[in-house]
Amino acid sequence: MTIRVQDPGLETTVQDTGRLGYYSIGFPPSGALDSFAYHVGNALVGNEPGAAALEAVYLGPTLEFTQDTVIAVTGADIPAFVDGEEIPLWESVAVSAGSVLSFGQLRAGARPYVAVAGGIDVPLYYGSRSTYTLVGIGGFQGRALRAGDELAIGSDARDPKAGRRLNPSDVPVHPSTAEVHLLVGLHSYRLTEDSLARFTDTEWKVTPDANRVGYRFRGAELEFVPREQPFGAGSDPANVTDCGYPVGSVQVPGGVEPIVLLQDAVTGGGYATLGTVVSVDRDRLAQTKTGDKTRFVPVDLDGALEVRRDRHAALDRIRSALS
Amino acid sequence: MGSHKITSRTPGVFYHRPSPDADPYVTTGASVAEGDTVGLVEVMKTFHEVKADAAGTVSAFLVENEDEVTIGQDLVELET
Numbered sequence: 001m002t003i004r005v006q007d008p009g010l011e012t013t014v015q016d017t018g019r020l021g022y023y024s025i026g027f028p029p030s031g032a033l034d035s036f037a038y039h040v041g042n043a044l045v046g047n048e049p050g051a052a053a054l055e056a057v058y059l060g061p062t063l064e065f066t067q068d069t070v071i072a073v074t075g076a077d078i079p080a081f082v083d084g085e086e087i088p089l090w091e092s093v094a095v096s097a098g099s100v101l102s103f104g105q106l107r108a109g110a111r112p113y114v115a116v117a118g119g120i121d122v123p124l125y126y127g128s129r130s131t132y133t134l135v136g137i138g139g140f141q142g143r144a145l146r147a148g149d150e151l152a153i154g155s156d157a158r159d160p161k162a163g164r165r166l167n168p169s170d171v172p173v174h175p176s177t178a179e180v181h182l183l184v185g186l187h188s189y190r191l192t193e194d195s196l197a198r199f200t201d202t203e204w205k206v207t208p209d210a211n212r213v214g215y216r217f218r219g220a221e222l223e224f225v226p227r228e229q230p231f232g233a234g235s236d237p238a239n240v241t242d243c244g245y246p247v248g249s250v251q252v253p254g255g256v257e258p259i260v261l262l263q264d265a266v267t268g269g270g271y272a273t274l275g276t277v278v279s280v281d282r283d284r285l286a287q288t289k290t291g292d293k294t295r296f297v298p299v300d301l302d303g304a305l306e307v308r309r310d311r312h313a314a315l316d317r318i319r320s321a322l323s
Numbered sequence: 324m325g326s327h328k329i330t331s332r333t334p335g336v337f338y339h340r341p342s343p344d345a346d347p348y349v350t351t352g353a354s355v356a357e358g359d360t361v362g363l364v365e366v367m368k369t370f371h372e373v374k375a376d377a378a379g380t381v382s383a384f385l386v387e388n389e390d391e392v393t394i395g396q397d398l399v400e401l402e403t
Contacts, residue, residue: 010333010371058333058366058394105332106394208335208391211367290334290366291393 001069003116005149006100007062011211014120014139014151016052018263019128028265029247030130030138033212033286034111037075039315040166041115043322044072044092046159051119052129054145057111057211058289060103061145067097069153070117070160076109076287077174090171094162109174109287117160121152132264134213164322170314172283177203177293180281182250183304187240187272195222195255199274203293204258210290212264217294222255224272234270244268248277250296260285278304280311327377328385328397335366337373337398339388349399354380361399364392379403 005012015038018031032038032055042051054061060078065071072092073080080087081102087093095101103112122129122140131139140151188196204217224237232241238253245251245261251271252258260277262285277285278299288294299307331337339347339362349361355375362373379401386398 011367011369059371208366209368289394291391 001067001118001153001155003120003151003153004064004066005061005145005147005151006064007147008145008149009056009059009061009103012054012056012061012145013131013133014052014122014129015055015131016129017050018130019126019132019138022126023244023267026267027126028132028267029263030128030132030212031263032113033263034075034113034283035280036172036283036311036315037111037113038115040090040318041072041074041113042119043319044074044090044164044166045070045115045117046092046157046161046164047115047117047119048156048158049319051115051154052122053116054114054120055111056103056114058106060112061114062100062102063114064100065095065097068095070094070157070162071101072115073112074115074166075111075113077107078109078112079104079107080112088165090166092160092162092164106289108176110289111286116153117157118154119156121154134264159323166318167321170318172287174287177295178284178288179295179297180284181278181299181304181307182275182296183278183301184275184298186243186249186274186276188274190224190227190238190240190272191274192223192225195224196274198222199258200296200298203295206288206290206292206294207257208290212262214259214261214265215285215288216257216259218257222252222258224255238272239270240272242268242270243273245273246276248279248282249273250275250277262286278307280308325403326382327379327401327403329361329373329375329399329401331364331373331392331394331396331398333364333366333371334393335364335371335391337386337388337390337392338363338365339384349381351381351383355401373398375401377401377403
């Protein structure tokens with residue numbers, strides 16, 4: 001039972017919940033950038049949470065299934081077709097042996113996910129099937145898919161069934177200006193008060209440098225408080241003595257073009273971290289594309305924890321409704 | 324005679340040529356067949372070839388070299 005890749009799209013990778021526990025030795029977690037779309041996809045096709053799925057970006061792949069199975073397409077708003085017939089998103093669909101899944105032009109969002117009953121069966125690497133393409137590990141041969149690849153499908157689907165559908169009120173919308181919550185901190189004191197306010201007042205535009213490692217934005221210039229260069233720090237005013245970068249953290253090299261780190265994050269370095277995007281809001285960033293806008297809405301720690309609790313509660317509710 | 328516009332399938336930066344020193348893929352007045360490459364869009368440090376989805380003669384470039392483009396944006400106009 002396999003999936004044959006007829007066309008890989010722009011960059012389609014195998015992802016799961018990620019490779020947790022190795023950050024301290026320089027291993028980012030990888031895993032699905034839009035974890036909500038990924039988890040709902042697995043629930044729709046009757047997989048256990050954590051089964052591996054496919055994540056595409058901008059251009060969907062063209063995939064042929066060699067056996068009858070059940071799939072679900074979630075995430076970005078993109079026309080998806082089985083043998084040329086458009087299929088609903090956020091709903092499990094039966095496909096027959098020889099059927100071909102293909103995609104049209106993205107309407108909104110950036111990343112479609114394809115969940116398959118049984119999950120994508122690639123070897124576990126350090127506890128995860130997620131692809132980390134920068135160093136070529138995990139996933140399918142450590143890389144994005146190519147035409148001609150054959151992906152094995154796992155056989156341990158709990159309860160594959162077509163016609164499971166996410167309640168429309170739970171389907172995320174992808175506005176062209178995304179709002180994400182930002183917990184200000186670590187080195188926010190390095191920015192002038194004006195600049196910190198400017199950061200949260202600005203609509204930042206996503207540049208073409210926006211991938212699984214991080215998103216780079218343009219929109220304003222930020223100034224740092226003058227200081228004496230500390231021991232171990234670089235000479236740029238944005239430099240601090242090296243530290244670990246949280247996933248979701250924001251650095252502003254040179255005071256221009258802030259970077260938000262995502263699941264394939266650089267794990268540490270010497271740029272001041274002015275805040276961290278709340279983990280569940282990274283899903284929203286993952287569904288913005290080059291040219292879209294993002295606003296960072298400050299939140300305190302209690303507020304950040306609440307945002308996360310709400311999301312986890314929503315996922316639990318959705319999982320039990322679909323089971 | 325009609326006209327046809329080739330659109331971008333990804334957001335990114337449009338390039339007329341395969342590399343800075345190379346000749347452009349096509350110039351105004353050139354005839355292209357369906358499937359011919361007419362430019363590149365760079366996004367996420369990968370280059371995606373823009374293919375003609377119709378045959379015709381290039382009548383205009385609707386974006387400049389190195390312009391940022393969005394999904395669905397018109398890139399090249401063909402006389403068909």
